[in-house]
Each structure stands twice: as structure tokens, then as C-alpha cells.
Amino acid sequence: MDSIKLHYDVPGDDFTRAGAASSDVKRNLKQLGVSPSVIRNVSIAMYEGEINMVIHAGGGNIDVEITEEEIIMILADEGPGIANLELAMKEGYSTAPDNIRCLGFGAGMGLPNIKKYTDDFKIETEVGKGTTLYLKVNLE
């Protein structure tokens, strides 16, 4: 089987639509008959990343590749970058403003959760340039 490639532009100004890309990937994986636990891991990791993009970075884009062995997600933004990655990876640490907390996010669980639900997690970030996440979930 050839791999399946999906691309999404994530708008940064519409919180209500955030998660639409993750929702679409979930639908695709269901149609392909991928196991529910793999689908959930992919969905949660991508959704956290997508929300982060909207909250912190003014949007970005997401590329997903589904192969016979794995699901690869690349989430790239040109936002402010992460000044202290070590802190950002700690559960409970958040730089999200109060208005984001009122929306139910910004508990400081985003990046730790993404790492927890993926088999491979790599992050490149540079202040003033942006952040890119490289994520991989193995198919069982």
C-alpha cells in the first residue's frame, strides 16, 4: 500500500474551529480500520499540538503520513518559539494567558501529553522563528 498523505492549514484566529484537522485524521484512521487505541493516541497528540498552535503561535500547518507501520505527524508553526523547553515539558507549567484558561486549556499538560501518547517525539524550537513537532505513533 502506498502511504497516505494529508495536509492541513490551521488558522490561528479561530479557536472554535481548532481541532478540525485532528478530527479529520481521526475519521480517516477509523475508515482505514486502525485499532482504537492507536487512533486515540494519534488523536490526542495531534489535537494537543493543534490547540497549542492556535493558542500560542497564530496557527500553522500539519502534515500527516499514514504508512503500513506508523503514523507520522509534523506540526509546524512560525510563532514565538519556546524560550525554556525544559520547563515547557514539565507537567503543570504553562505560559497560556488567563483568557485561554477560561476556555479550558493552558493547564501545562500539552507537551507532556503529546510525548506520553507518541512513540517518537522530537521538537525543534527557536525563539522568534517558530516550533516544529515531529511525532510518530507505531501501528500495532
Added chain:
Amino acid sequence: MKIKDIKEILGAEIICNEEGLEREVYTACGSDMMSDVLAFVKEQAALLTGLVNPQVVRTAEMMDMHCIIFVRGKRPHLDMIEMAEDRDMVMLCTDLEMFTACGKLYAAGLKGGSGK
């Protein structure tokens, strides 16, 4: 516990997807922080929340949750109801506060995320 049992215990009103009331729910998670909910993975769980925005439905979707219960008399907006209907989710509303709603369900045998 079936979703219809939750409805009875909380004296809740059905907002959408009445046909889903026979579904089983094994655990529940109560939070207004969707970030915390996303750290909670359990099969066939129900979500109790006082937060009202479309990301509540998205979060439940990502977690494979089939039932959202709005506490403190909060009511979902029409766009949220449409999203829930598309995803076969049951939405309930109760006037009870979060603590009381969770307490009643726990006392009736529904467990939290750790299964305890």
C-alpha cells in the same frame, strides 16, 4: 452504568441523542480544564463539565467519550449540539454543582479514571 442511569441519578435533561441512553459507561471524569481531561484515558467514560465551548465536544471526541454532562445548569450552544449529534454523543444537563453531581455518580458505583 448506563447513560440512562446517569440521567436518573442526576435528574438531568437530555439535550441530544436520546437513542444513546442505553449505552454503558464505566468511568467518569469531572473537570472544567480540557487539558486535564486529555491526560485521562479510559474506555467508555463520561465527561462532566461546567465549561461551554466547542472544544468540550472536540475533547470528548478525541477521548472516545460518548456522553457529556453539563453541570451547574450550563447549557451547550446550538453549534455544540450539532457537533455532538454528528458524533453520536449524548448530551445531558443538570442543575447540580460539579461536586454534588460527581458525588452522586460515585456513590452509585461509577468510578474515576484510575478505576478506584
